[in-house]
Amino acid sequence: MDLANFLIQLLNSVQYGLLLFMLAAGLTLIFGIMGVVNLAHGSFYMLGAYLAWSVSSMTGSFTLAIILGAVLSIVFGLALERLLFRHFYDRDHLSQVLLTFGLIYIFEEVRSILWGDDVHGVKIPDILSASLPLTDNLSYPVYRLFMSGVCIALAIGLYLLISKTRLGMKIRAGAFNRDMAEALGVNIKLIHAIVFAMGVALATVAGMIASPVSSVYPNMGSQVLIISFVVVVIGGIGSVRGALIAALLVGLVDTFGKVLLPQLAGMLIYMLMAAVLLWKPEGLFRQ
Amino acid sequence: MTSRRLVLTRTAAIVGAASTGLLLPQIARAQGNKVRVGLMLPYTGTFAQLGVAIENGIHMAIDEKGGKLGGREIEWFKVDDESEPAKGVENANKLVQRDKVDVLIGTVHSGVQMGIQKVVRDSGTLCIIPNAGVHAATRALCAPNVFRTSFTNSQPTLALGKVMVDKGHKKAVWITWKYAAGDEAFEGFRDSYTKAGGTIIKELGLPFPNVEFQALLTEIASLRPDAVACFFAGGGAAKFIKDYAAAGLKGKIPLYGSGFLTEGVLDAAGPAADGIITTMHYSDSLDTPRNKQFRLAYAKTFRSQPDVYAVQGYDSGQLLLQGAAAVKGDLNNKQALYKAMESAVIDSPRGRWTMSKSHNPVQDIYLRVVENKENKVIGIAAKALADSGAGCKMG
Numbered sequence: 170m171d172l173a174n175f176l177i178q179l180l181n182s183v184q185y186g187l188l189l190f191m192l193a194a195g196l197t198l199i200f201g202i203m204g205v206v207n208l209a210h211g212s213f214y215m216l217g218a219y220l221a222w223s224v225s226s227m228t229g230s231f232t233l234a235i236i237l238g239a240v241l242s243i244v245f246g247l248a249l250e251r252l253l254f255r256h257f258y259d260r261d262h263l264s265q266v267l268l269t270f271g272l273i274y275i276f277e278e279v280r281s282i283l284w285g286d287d288v289h290g291v292k293i294p295d296i297l298s299a300s301l302p303l304t305d306n307l308s309y310p311v312y313r314l315f316m317s318g319v320c321i322a323l324a325i326g327l328y329l330l331i332s333k334t335r336l337g338m339k340i341r342a343g344a345f346n347r348d349m350a351e352a353l354g355v356n357i358k359l360i361h362a363i364v365f366a367m368g369v370a371l372a373t374v375a376g377m378i379a380s381p382v383s384s385v386y387p388n389m390g391s392q393v394l395i396i397s398f399v400v401v402v403i404g405g406i407g408s409v410r411g412a413l414i415a416a417l418l419v420g421l422v423d424t425f426g427k428v429l430l431p432q433l434a435g436m437l438i439y440m441l442m443a444a445v446l447l448w449k450p451e452g453l454f455r456q
Numbered sequence: 457m458t459s460r461r462l463v464l465t466r467t468a469a470i471v472g473a474a475s476t477g478l479l480l481p482q483i484a485r486a487q488g489n490k491v492r493v494g495l496m497l498p499y500t501g502t503f504a505q506l507g508v509a510i511e512n513g514i515h516m517a518i519d520e521k522g523g524k525l526g527g528r529e530i531e532w533f534k535v536d537d538e539s540e541p542a543k544g545v546e547n548a549n550k551l552v553q554r555d556k557v558d559v560l561i562g563t564v565h566s567g568v569q570m571g572i573q574k575v576v577r578d579s580g581t582l583c584i585i586p587n588a589g590v591h592a593a594t595r596a597l598c599a600p601n602v603f604r605t606s607f608t609n610s611q612p613t614l615a616l617g618k619v620m621v622d623k624g625h626k627k628a629v630w631i632t633w634k635y636a637a638g639d640e641a642f643e644g645f646r647d648s649y650t651k652a653g654g655t656i657i658k659e660l661g662l663p664f665p666n667v668e669f670q671a672l673l674t675e676i677a678s679l680r681p682d683a684v685a686c687f688f689a690g691g692g693a694a695k696f697i698k699d700y701a702a703a704g705l706k707g708k709i710p711l712y713g714s715g716f717l718t719e720g721v722l723d724a725a726g727p728a729a730d731g732i733i734t735t736m737h738y739s740d741s742l743d744t745p746r747n748k749q750f751r752l753a754y755a756k757t758f759r760s761q762p763d764v765y766a767v768q769g770y771d772s773g774q775l776l777l778q779g780a781a782a783v784k785g786d787l788n789n790k791q792a793l794y795k796a797m798e799s800a801v802i803d804s805p806r807g808r809w810t811m812s813k814s815h816n817p818v819q820d821i822y823l824r825v826v827e828n829k830e831n832k833v834i835g836i837a838a839k840a841l842a843d844s845g846a847g848c849k850m851g
Contacts, residue, residue, distance in 0.1 A: 383695055
């Protein structure tokens with residue numbers, strides 16, 4: 170592998186890793202702060218992708234689809250939290266797993282009823298549809314760079330929100346010691362509703378942003394769910410910073426694994442996970 | 457509860473059930489006058505639409521001939537196999553043992569097919585495979601009572617190699633998902649391409665159903681082959697086509713593939729798919745009177761456009777009709793039934809085809825190019841192509 174090729178593959182890894190981060194961040198937030206295992210996380214990704222497709226094909230505007238989808242997903246997240254998840258905080262993880270596992274099937278059926286089982290493509294907005302030539306026969310789609318940009322912006326935004334704002338302080342306090350935070354006057358119920366809605370919105374937006382390059386198809390959520398869990402486990406459950414590092418690590422291992430060790434490509438990231446867990450059973454950055 | 461009471465209550469229940477007629481119909485049904493046809497197809501999940509298209513095709517073929525098999529009425533039994541290999545044997549047994557079907561038609565998913573294959577080889581029930589292309593069904597595990605009306609996984613790509621070499625592409629890269637169907641498709645490509653004098657410079661793969669292609673596309677660009685051949689299907693195929701174009705490879709390195717690459721995904725893939733050349737046993741745009749008549753009739757009946765799966769279902773119906781007609785509806789006359797089905801000539805929308813010795817279609821494979829969201833037929837890549845049937849011993 171020559172240097173140019175190596176650099177391009179490095180770019181591929183970072184780009185893939187950032188997308189994984191966006192998915193895993195929502196999952197790790199919901200688990201770390203609320204203690205809820207949310208298997209339906211991948212379904213929000215799928216719903217986001219279908220939403221982007223249906224709104225953009227109806228209105229012709231991808232930007233509008235993203236804005237509308239983000240607003241809808243927050244409303245949806247708040248409603249889900251109020252109606253279902255709130256009643257499960259005190260239950261054990263098995264109940265939560267059963268609830269969210271059931272939700273996967275419900276969301277798949279709703280998707281099938283609303284949008285059918287066809288494969289769809291979402292058009293890349295014209296301003297982002299160009300490609301940058303890298304070598305004489307390989308170019309890099311501008312849209313992929315745009316995706317990376319969005320993911321970096323979200324990562325920075327999340328960091329600032331959690332570590333620099335008053336809301337972030339309350340969120341951290343609630344995660345650290347719920348009863349104490351409540352006794353000091355923090356409205357934990359509200360905090361949980363906000364965090365849950367944020368997690369749902371992150372997954373939905375990830376689905377919408379990824380839809381033009383990933384295509385839109387049934388069961389697309391279950392594929393990303395597993396890899397998101399791998400990222401969360403490697404990074405340390407509940408740690409957003411850990412999720413970022415782990416996502417980049419998984420992106421790197423997956424990309425170079427496919428090229429250098431194609432026979433093992435399917436299991437390399439799981440081997441990585443096993444190795445990390447042996448070394449640090451709590452993940453890289455356990456909160 | 458004591459065992460005596462248990463016996464008593466159970467006996468009472470059986471007597472009660474028998475006297476009210478709950479058990480009697482089952483006994484009567486087993487020797488009934490109707491032909492019992494079992495459909496084991498996916499009605500939920502990713503392949504749900506394929507299951508529906510196949511069932512539509514079967515009904516259409518049989519209804520065209522008066523809705524009977526060899527003069528006998530039909531009783532239908534349906535099982536949703538969910539494309540779930542773990543339940544393959546159990547679901548096949550529901551039809552074979554519980555419903556005692558005379559013929560089992562199914563299925564789409566190759567893994568599930570292996571479950572069916574086990575059950576029907578043991579029971580000797582007639583089985584017609586309307587889609588699943590797994591080699592073993594008509595190779596090492598072939599059976600006198602198993603017939604396929606679709607293809608083997610390597611059949612479309614077996615026609616691909618020579619086409620590519622004829623166009624001057626001497627060095628090719630192969631890319632697919634690493635799973636059974638991908639490996640079997642590769643076998644067809646490898647055999648035909650190397651036989652025609654081409655060299656496969658690299659075989660790239662990624663685990664099924666991973667769709668992160670960027671690393672491998674970068675690899676393709678640096679390898680600089682004359683052409684790329686591939687096997688992908690469904691949502692992953694749409695993404696591969698778009699990623700290939702977005703990476704700037706489209707127009708520089710021609711893309712070839714098994715026809716499933718461009719089935720049902722052309723709307724999703726858009727202009728990125730233009731110019732892709734594929735080989736397959738059917739195309740929606742096949743310009744023959746037989747195909748046009750079929751498509752019109754299907755669209756009128758089911759208010760949707762037929763696809764290759766509907767054609768395979770239709771041919772399954774035709775094959776069953778011909779077999780049943782030859783034995784005048786007596787499907788227990790197995791020797792004569794199988795003989796008739798082996799020598800059947802199916803007047804299919806895809807063109808006439810016959811059965812190979814291992815019970816897989818001997819059929820023309822078409823050469824198709826994508827133009828304006830349509831698989832346009834530009835010729836026949838291989839005439840009357842048969843699967844090798846390697847390892848098949850009918851005993």
